[in-house]
Amino acid sequence: MSVIASAPFSAKEIAAEGIKPEEYEDIVQRLGRHPNKAELGMFGVMWSEHCCYKNSRPLLKQFPTEGERILVGPGENAGVIDLGDGLQLAFKIESHNHPSAVEPFQGAATGVGGILRDIFTMGARPIALLNSLRFGSLDDAKTRRIFTGVVAGISHYGNCVGVPTVGGEVYFDPAYSGNPLVNVMALGLMETTEIVKSGAKGIGNPVLYVGSTTGRDGMGGASFASAELSDQSMDDRPAVQVGDPFLEKSLIEACLEAFKTGAVVAAQDMGAAGLTCSTSEMAAKGGVGIELDLDLIPARETGMVPYEYLLSESQERMLFVAHKGREQELIDIFKRWELQAVVAGTVIEESIVRILFKGEIAAEIPATALSDNTPIYHHELLAEPPEYARQAWEWSSDRLPTCNEKGIELESGFLTWNQALLKLLDAPPIASKRWVYRQYDHQVQNNTVLLPGGGDAAVVRVRPLANASSSAFVADPSLLNKGVAATVDCNARYVYLHPYEGAKAAVAEAARNLSCVGADPIAVTDNLNFGSPENPIGYWQLAEACRGLAEACTEFATPVTGGNVSLYNETLDSDGKPAPIYPTPVVGMVGLIPDLNRIAGQGWQAEGDVIYLLGLGIDTVSESVTLGASEYLATLHGTIAGKPPQIDFSLERNVQTACRDGIRQGWIKSAHDCAEGGFGIALAESCLSSQQGAEITFDAHPARWDQLLFAEGGARIIVSVGREQQADWEAYLQKHLNEDWQKIGQVAGRSLRISTSNHLWLIDATIAEMQAAWQNAIERRLES
Structure with a gap:
């Protein structure tokens, strides 16, 4: 079989996928031919800033990522740290900014669902949620609609799935009018003997699709998240996913049960870029290839074509690599939880992602071209601070x-x-943020020690889970008094006026908040929310903030275990000019409390x-x-x-x-x-x-x-x-x-x-x- 062919695409068609002309030429060179529609879409989402960090990756290399408690650092679905006594904590922060701007309820709700999947994909049971929210002025009716919708979406998903929302921060400033920030952080306690990684292994091992069905919702969400918002963004509602928290609750239980069988080799959440991202990242990380047959993917809509299957961001879906011969064991678990589970592909030796559809090859791309070996842009840093900053610094x-x-x-x-x-x-x-947090169930699971508003950081008990793999708790009941503290922090006005000092202050305040409840700061996950890096001022803000974060994390011995970069947070004004948000590098930090009697x-x-x-x-x-x-x-x-x-x-x-x-x-x-x-x-x-x-x-x-x-x-x-x-x-x-x-x-x-x-x-x-x-x-x- 040969790949379904395509004629060259027009400049308009290429731009519609978020691909630059020079990037298209690179694609043609890598493939040795023009891509077809499905392949162009795959490159579009995987080469978006949201997925490949092509403008920010060089800056992220400054961050300290190793420490004595760090078990898993950047590159996996979530970071994992060692709490001692057999306890391991997974945690991560992600953004859902653009979806929340056009569909506040579902945008925020699916942001919660997505970060929870990052946690339990590692083999951890989610135990807590926090959020960092930014909106325009409440004097504006549009802001009030977005604000109330976002809070309702967070509370709906978190409350229904049964994970407490224990803390966070909410700010209001005209800089976020039309472009709110919705950053969600999740914590989970490892429940499996081994941390579940995402790299595919074992030639001939089956690839399983599990969870919900695939539809047309969320089409091209990763590309949508990597472009400025405009009046036309309301037409991008299909790029906003629709979540089902009750189905996700079943997915959590089924996945954790499946992981404990030892039959799962690797697992990957289908988040941004859906099937495209999960197949290419699993293949690239494992140094192998994946062949996937779209005819075997459970679909909720008829007449879907490869482009739609591959770019759909339908929620509550996962991709597994299983040990050969044990696939039915896993399928039975998911069927018992009334979830989809099918063998849809195979791990292959050649390091490519091959997509089959109706007996033909719908797409065939080197895995590393989609995941690792993506475009990287090095921007020139301003020789001196921009005029707005210099003028601001003259104030006394x-x-x-x-x-x-x-x-x-x-x-x-x-x-x-x-x-x-x-x-x-x-x-x-x-x-007071009481109006916000009283809508959240912050006591479900009965482990919340400090309620929202009660302290400078959230405090959660890490008591033994009923089916935890560790036996340490049985031997020493005193471990019931151990806890974790978590906070999310950033004063974006500080960062706007002085990105380097403001970023350092965000890390310092996060550590200070943990210290105020009695916790030792351990590690950081960050969410870098900025405007366009292609704007010299925007890149200066990003680069200086990363420099400040790196220095402060080193000073506080709090390595960065991962996070999220959300760029192009801009709204086009009436003149068509981009109006960026304040640069907002949100710092999520976790700490250890050895004795909950002393907080x-x-x-x-x-x-x-x-x-x-x-x-x-x-x-x-x-x-x-x-x-x-x-x-x-x-x-x-x-x-x-x-x-x-x-x-x-x-x-x-x-x-x-x-x-x-x-x-x-x-x-x-x-x-x-x-x-x-x-x-x-x-x-x-x-x-x-x-x-x-x-x-x-x-x-x-x-x-x-x-x-x-x-x-x-x-x-x-x-x-x-x-x-x-x-x-x-x-x-x-x-x-x-x-x-x-x-x-x-x-x-x-x-x-x-x-x-x-x-x-x-x-x-x-x-x-x-x-x-x-x-x-x-x-x-x-x-x-x-």
């Missing part, structure tokens, strides 16, 4: 209106510091407890604590400018270590980092979490009182300690933190009261006042 607080201990004079009138605090608490990026939330615990600030002092004014790039500057002054805080890695590590040590010694009762909104907002959030007040007194005479209250910077954590532990705690601080700590007050009353030692009252806000501003800020905007 001298440009702000004068202020005193009572407040600040704005164009709209005088604002007291009480009023400033309440306005910040009402700002959607800072306000901390962010709320005060008892009247009279002593409050401390660890790290840079209240009245610090430096490159590490600044009003530049702050939420205060954006919300109250409408200004996006300044340099974001610079990270002092040495101090950051010392502060985080002190926090963890204090928690594990039983001294620290609560811990909360100073992030968006600075010192004042961090105190208010601890009050709101506990419904207890605080009296804060300090000796300071700052040049600017807003700098003291609302400046932002790393290496600052507010902790509370019981009076009976005060002496031991302060002795520890004097030894380990030298002068980098302050005793600032105590838990008391039903108000947040901040004053100087000479009785200058800056803030005196009741819990009720703060609650009224903060609690329903998002609901008020949705109802407007």
Whole structure:
């Protein structure tokens, strides 16, 4: 048989598949002929940025990827780390940005389904979900529709499949109008003796298609995810997949049961690019080939042609390589779970992907041409930062209106510091996210230790699974107290204004959040959301952010185990010009908690407890604590400018270590980092979490009182300690933190009261006042 032939394609047809003219010439040279329609489509999806990282791969090589706990790094469906005592954790983050822009509910729902498949494909049972979400202003009706649809889609899929959504972050900024970011992170506990890899092996071994049927939904989703959004993007609704969480629940159970038989050689989720991606990646990773017969693929629609089969991104599907002679054993398992399972192909010696259809060869392409040996583009980095950044860096607080201990004079009138605090608490990026997380089932599986909003990171118990392969738990019941913490973080405004410093800050805050609950940071998965790398400014942002991520991950000894790159996050404006999002490298980080009896939330615990600030002092004014790039500057002054805080890695590590040590010694009762909104907002959030007040007194005479209250910077954590532990705690601080700590007050009353030692009252806000501003800020905007 010979390959179904084709005449040369027109420039329009080539462009429709997302292929550049020079890439088409490369394809013709590699094949020694013109591709046919199916083959062109296969190259289109596999050579998209979403699948092959052709613009970002050189930058990703900077990332540290190895460590003593790293079992599986980049290149597989998910990273895997060793938690000790026979426990292994798989985790990964992925994006579903463009689909969520045009079909918010299904776009977000299938984003959850896809990341869960990455986890259980490794042989891990999913135990937790987190999400990192970005939307435009809630004043815009379109944003409100996208926001509510995305949250509904996440809650629908996660709740139905039975995996708790335990944490995340939600930001709102006009930069994301029309191009939301929906990043979903999943964690899973390994349930198989061996980690399941994706490289096909064994010439003659059967290739099994399992799960759901194949339809026309999700056609060309990978290419769709690698192009700017425009008014015509609504016509790309077929590129948005439709998910079935109940079927996925069956798929989880069937796959884990199948893996435990030992009959599965390799497994691959059919995510982006569907059958094309799964066949080519399995073949390339195994150094073999795969022959697949489309006539054997279970289809839900009639009249499908090879192009449609190969580019469909129908959900809840997997591809297995089985040991020859054991295929029926696997088929029986999937049939028992009422899922499709058929032998659809074979592992072959020649390293090609050969697709059969109606007795002919519909496509035949070298596997490495689709997976490994893909185009790579090296862009020239700007010789100096772009003008927008240089102008932003010239900003200083001298440009702000004068202020005193009572407040600040704005164009709209005088604002007291009480009023400033309440306005910040009402700002959607800072306000309560209760409206979001109350829709998620965060307690299913009964392993969630810290509920959403309770601490700076999610905490999940890693107790023994009923059918876990490890026997360590039986021998030592104390292992029931081990847990993992997870967080997703990124201040995109920081990254926009200074990509290098902003990216470092994202890693530092993720590590700080884990430390605040008592966890040792271990490893990172990242989701790089950027505009077009073909734009010099866009590439500069991407390159500088990757440099910052690499440096920070090295400094914190948190290797990168994998992740996702989502570029071309741009919306074409009315003039047809691309308007990119803020560069948003989301950092997903996991940490280990050796004893769940020693963790901390962010709320005060008892009247009279002593409050401390660890790290840079209240009245610090430096490159590490600044009003530049702050939420205060954006919300109250409408200004996006300044340099974001610079990270002092040495101090950051010392502060985080002190926090963890204090928690594990039983001294620290609560811990909360100073992030968006600075010192004042961090105190208010601890009050709101506990419904207890605080009296804060300090000796300071700052040049600017807003700098003291609302400046932002790393290496600052507010902790509370019981009076009976005060002496031991302060002795520890004097030894380990030298002068980098302050005793600032105590838990008391039903108000947040901040004053100087000479009785200058800056803030005196009741819990009720703060609650009224903060609690329903998002609901008020949705109802407007």
